[in-house]
Amino acid sequence: MGTADGPKLAGLNGPEGRGALPPLSASPPVERVAIEERVGALARRSIKTTAKKAGLLLAIRMMDLTTLEGKDSPGKVRALCQKARWPDRTRPEIPSVAAVCVYPNLVPVAKEALEGSGVHIASVATAFPSGLSPLSIKLDDVRRAVEYGADEIDMVIDRGAFLSGEEQKVFDEIAAIKEACGDAHLKVILETGELGSYDNVRRASDVAMYAGADFIKTSTGKIQPAATPAVTLVMLEAIREFYFKTGRYIGMKPAGGIRAAKQALHYLVIVKETLGDAWLTPELFRFGASTLLNDVLMQLVKLETGAYQAAEYFSRD
Amino acid sequence: MAIKLVEDGPETQSTHQRRRGERRLDFGTAWEYAPAPERPDHVRLRDRYGLFINGRWVSPESGKFFKTINPATEEPIAEIAEGSEADVERAVAAARQAYESVWSKMRPLERGKYVYRIARAIQERARELAVVESMDGGKPIKESRDFDVPTTAAHFFYNAGWADKLSYAFPGRAVRPLGVAGQIIPWNFPLLMAAWKIAPALACGNTVVLKPAETTPLTALLLAEIIREAELPPGVVNIVTGAGATGAALVNHPDVDKIAFTGSTAVGKLIQRALAGTGKRMTMELGGKAANIVFADAPLDQAVEGIINGIFFNQGHVCCAGSRLLVEEGIHDVLVAKLRDRMATLRVGDPLDKNTDIGAINSREQLERIEQLVQVGEDEGAERYTAPCPLPEKGFFFSPTIFTGVAQSHAIAREEIFGPVLSVLTFRTESEAVERANNTFYGLSAGIWSNKGARLFKLATQLEAGVVWANTYNKFDPSSAFGGYKESGFGREGGRHGLLPYLVVE
Known part of the structure; x- marks a missing residue:
């Protein structure tokens, strides 16, 4: 990866790609009404037939199938991994998802279950979901998850620090965690539902990217609202600006609240018309979701047969 | 490959040109929308x-x-x-x-x-x-x-x-x-x-x-x-x-x-x-020849949407269209580059396709008038950029077009084109923006894009236009008066x- 033609994956640039906290002027204001209107307009794109099928298959390849519950167990994770590898065993043309996302303790289980599948293992770390622990503990959390076999780390930023103006602290933590990740990809969760404004979402995106994020991600899924199309567009615009300034391709992951195939297609439309073809790949766009997959499968069957199957025809994992 | 980001301050024209040149977005065919025509069979028209x-x-x-x-x-x-x-x-x-x-x-x-x-x-x-x-x-x-x-x-x-x-x-x-x-x-x-x-x-x-x-x-x-x-x-x-x-x-x-x-x-x-x-x-x-004024402190990505909507809504057949873009000089190149990227995503074609952004020009007569004024723009020395949109073979169509390097004296800065054609001019100060905006015999509408609330209110009273939109464009409501x-x-x-x-x- 990182060839002359293809996208340069920022994470593979290594920690030397890191810069300093960007000046405030690097983060322009965001107009609330206009951004919501724009995603509203994109929601009315009509995605039919071949476009729908291609979009749904792409959405599966971009999915981080997630379970982040206190009651997660090896059995639950193994079941999820089965689904991740073969979303529909009766239809081999359905691709595997991009990754399975679990807590660090369950990474070894997932690793075993996904052996040889090409499905990545993502692990939340850094005192997920609040991020309110000492940095040393967060770093240890990350190192363990990587040791256990995580390919991707989903960290949370310290929203308390960000909202109290300590951007430098947020920046330094991300940078330190990026270093602790080693070869693992770093996704930085902004928890946009706690940031209070689109201006803050934009600013946090810039801080995260300049600190070394490979992906920026909306939410933990534990706070409402989680991902929204408008927040995603704000973050995609930050990614676009960062690309023009640095040449680096940063990925985007909306997570939480994306349950319907139609929503997934809406997100893909936003990506297509904001960043273009280069980002329409699992390397640069992911969905964090736990229940989206079955609706996508149901829509794919509907496209083929013209009829909706009962929900019971799809395994719940 | 160490990338030094530290010097990244506010974007200036020279850094922008240097960087933008080698980096571009590709709005291509990775995922194409299938045709989505609205069917006319339910319509019963008489002969x-x-x-x-x-x-x-x-x-x-x-x-x-x-x-x-x-x-x-x-x-x-x-x-x-x-x-x-x-x-x-x-x-x-x-x-x-x-x-x-x-x-x-x-x-x-x-x-x-x-x-x-x-x-x-x-x-x-x-x-x-x-x-x-x-x-x-x-x-x-x-x-x-x-x-x-x-x-x-x-x-x-x-x-x-x-x-x-x-x-x-x-x-x-x-x-x-x-x-x-x-x-x-x-x-x-x-x-x-x-x-x-x-x-x-x-x-x-x-x-x-x-x-x-x-x-x-x-x-x-x-x-x-x-x-x-x-x-x-x-x-x-x-x-x-x-x-x-x-x-x-x-x-x-x-x-x-x-x-x-x-x-x-x-x-x-x-x-x-x-x-x-x-x-x-x-x-x-x-008629109108509205100024859409963009200050350097504006929410630029949203301003781009407002500019696109302002001039390309209804193929530009809008009396209050934002057909003169007045840009603060320091952000001219950044904004024009953003506009070009955005224009690459516009879909011109069958008006009945639900994904069409720009339909047909209303009549052959109007198409000819647009073509003629665009020719005048080129002859007068303005720089034309036309979006690379494929056009249908039949029917009256015109690709979205912007002119840069337009002066106040150019015909395309003064006459109403009533088509998808935008003239881009620059200004240096707030008072110059107002002066240029008002330097027209029309006065139907205007737009202002800025993050400063006080400036929006001040300019709204100085612009000689019946409707002034702030950080938005082409908003209509039955309860709001419209006129020139x-x-x-x-x-x-x-x-x-x-x-x-x-x-x-x-």
């Missing part, structure tokens, strides 16, 4: 339409008909009656009779009910109206479906509510209707303009003779069907189709109390000359102010 006079469909006295065509295919859709002076005579007489005997005597509450009924019927037939509007006029179905038709219904609803509350609109004053209103509307928003004219006129107690534009008569004729089904008393609304001569007959008819005109400034002036000394009331909503300064016309439509032209206030 031939007469005139709607005194509640009935009648043949034109001359026996003459003309064809209305679909500008996206150049194929005829229906035959339309050409109204003559004699037909206008019949229509005005019917309107006068209805005014004297029924409409002016009806209780305002009852009058309001009829207007509400029209509004509801428009909603019920929304899909059909949207499809016909796109077929006859060329505008994308997403606009006729999401903007024209819903806003049309909203105008009838809004004005219906005023019918029995007019004395509250102007407290302490006595109000009464004028009589017969002659109304002439343009081809850019055929159904919506009919609503802007008919709804307040009826709510205020007047009767109407409406002449739609000759290239887009169909939705007005469907509205006539709706009015008939709503069982409005015969003669309250009459619709006489035809071209300029029909309009002239209406303007010159001695028994018309008021003329409401929306269209070009040139025709507006002719009408004003014809009406001079007659005592007839008039309102004029004419200078040669963009006079009189207001919409809101409480929009009632005044249809009332005698004592």
